Amino acid sequence: MKKVGIIAVEQTKFEAARVESGFSDLVFETSGPAVKKAGLTRDDIDQIVTASQDFWDGRTISNFAVSEACGSYLKPESKVAMDAAMAVFYGLARILSGAYKTGLVTTHCKMSQGPQNVIYNAVFDPMYQRQLGLDFVNAHAFQARAYMEKYGVGPEQWAEVTVKNKKNALKNPKAMDGRELTIDDVMNSPMLADPIKELDCMPVSDGSATIIMAEEETAKKLCDKPVWIKGFATYMDNYYFGDRDLAEVGALEKSAKRAYKMAGITDPKKEIDVVELTEFFSYQEPMWAEGLGLCDRGKGGDLIKDNISTQDGSLPINASGGVLAGNPHTVAGMVRVIEACNQLTGDAGEYQKDGAKTAVVQSTTGPCGQSQCVMVLSTD
């Protein structure tokens, strides 16, 4: 595979409600500075991929609204209606096709503008599931429960994830919800859908993120420290909960296997320096870590206890604070990419992992991790 490098990244500070800004304002906050950081102007951007969701935006053709903000007018733009990591993938594919040399990928979401349970209920099919009142939280409670039952893991371990990630976020100026918590705080927070409690769940958040990418020659010319996309894979799992074992992570395992193979990673436990993964809920961090092959199935909870996945551990997971510290839907996967890039370029500030060379990013779209994607980023 030819090389494509990420040469500039930008994210907003994430907040619970950016009432003073529309989502095109948020996109402009990150796209303009990202283009500038890359040492480019709008004219140098060959193509744009946006990621947004009409349901969360309350707008049909939600890329319509951001064309000036991301500079896509009179340019080849397209919108991926999934987590933004998939838009990064499309931007990558467009460059690898040889049609373009550079690309801007941007994403936005203002979760504060809509009723989250209504928006998520519309994910479920209108005949058999929607009337059951399934939404984001209670649907994932089924998965958390299945994971608990099958692997003997439990809410106390997951509470440690929340405590870790919210604490990590204290060092991240872009994070929305950094704070010191105890296991008891999490365990005593209001129950939303057993076993998921309020502090197990991602907060409602608004924000935007943008990256600029370029093919190898251009990237080297423009940037001292391009971050190369070395591996990428994505797979889709079953939609109906009855059709899959919710405790299993087949799509993620397949994605990881293929992405690692592309990137030449044979032992993920040893060869990866940092991981940013998309934990909408605390239980997902150990579950996705297991799917990524960072530990055995059912052992994801030990990563914190053994001081592996902590900010100063040997393999930090979500040193940025992760999604639990506040990233919106759709934007979340792009923030993972950006945080991984910052680690690899040495720009992660107070939560920098020294000498990080290889990072793995995981993102997901759909109920209970139905669609999974894994990206391997590297400075080599």
Add this chain to the structure above:
Amino acid sequence: MGRKVAIVGTGQTKHKARHSDMNIVELINQAVNRCLENAELTINDIDAILIGNMEHFEGINLSDMWASDASGALGRCGMKITTGGSTGTSLSSAAYYYTASGLFDTVLCVGWQKQNEGDTTAGLVSATDPIWERASFAGAFGTFGGAATQYMMETGLTPEDAAKVAVKNKRHGRLNPYAHLHLDISVDDVLRSPMLAYPIRMLDLCPASEGACAMIMTHEDNVKKVTDKPAWISASVCRHDSAFTGDPPFFLDLRTLRSAAKEAYATADIKDPMKDLDIIELYEPVTWAELSFLEALGIGEGGKVGELLAQGVTSIEGSLPVNLSGGVLCTNPIGATAMCRVAEAAIQIRGEGGERQANHKVNTALATGYGGNWWSDLLILKSSL
């Protein structure tokens, strides 16, 4: 450049006002299966599935998830791309890039819409800015009315000229078993049909359809194993425009299409579109758009496009048939509409058009997609590269 890519199969449902016997995922599945059958492949030969529709029209969020087993995305790469009316061409281009990039060998793209299960105009109105434009944006045909009036004023073309587009495309549509509307109409019928927004009358406008359309693409090393009738992708160009409906100048002199055509003609070595193109499948949401969009493609500029139409140049018997499928005026399942244009271009190159097959050999075909705020996609297909 990356790998060369060809379309090696197409499939679509019968498009109609309502498929009461199929739900959304069954509709998608039918198009996917017909496409696999046409390409003589099985789902195991497919590496990635790209899918799209307009979510608000049926009110299904993350519709690609529900569709994952019907589309074949289950167990493979599944990706949703949605850009409004141009969704079908956005998907076609994406399938091309994915295949050309070397990331996937064989890619299936599928667009769909089931308009009768929702309210299209209610869904569409939310495309505009909630503060500045939504209160005055009455769905699609209001803006087309203003644009057509402006076009009429600038070119001197008349509603009779536009009506001839409807008559031609409906005649072509009667030859296409998959087309939604099979209408036998005259210019008078169009001019007497109910006025919707001056000068747009009912028969000037596309219908609301239910249907799905799918295509399979594969790369150069694989094409020969699959088919001896590939439709190679010679150019794929996209241009989007600004965020407010009032900002793009000269509504119907489609600057996005004009700019896309310039690039695509250079890439595909088209020097004179009248001579070098064998057929065109144009995304014409209203009669007037076919006239104006052809001008943007450099065909019949300065209003002369009306004469080309009257002389039958763009009819099935003519030298440059436009919309042999019957076009959007006969069939409009929005998420699939633009893909139907590309699929028809491939069908004509593959010689699979049946009664609607062009009279002359089709070696070079142009297809467009239209959507969002006067956005354009343009693909040029060739029988050999």
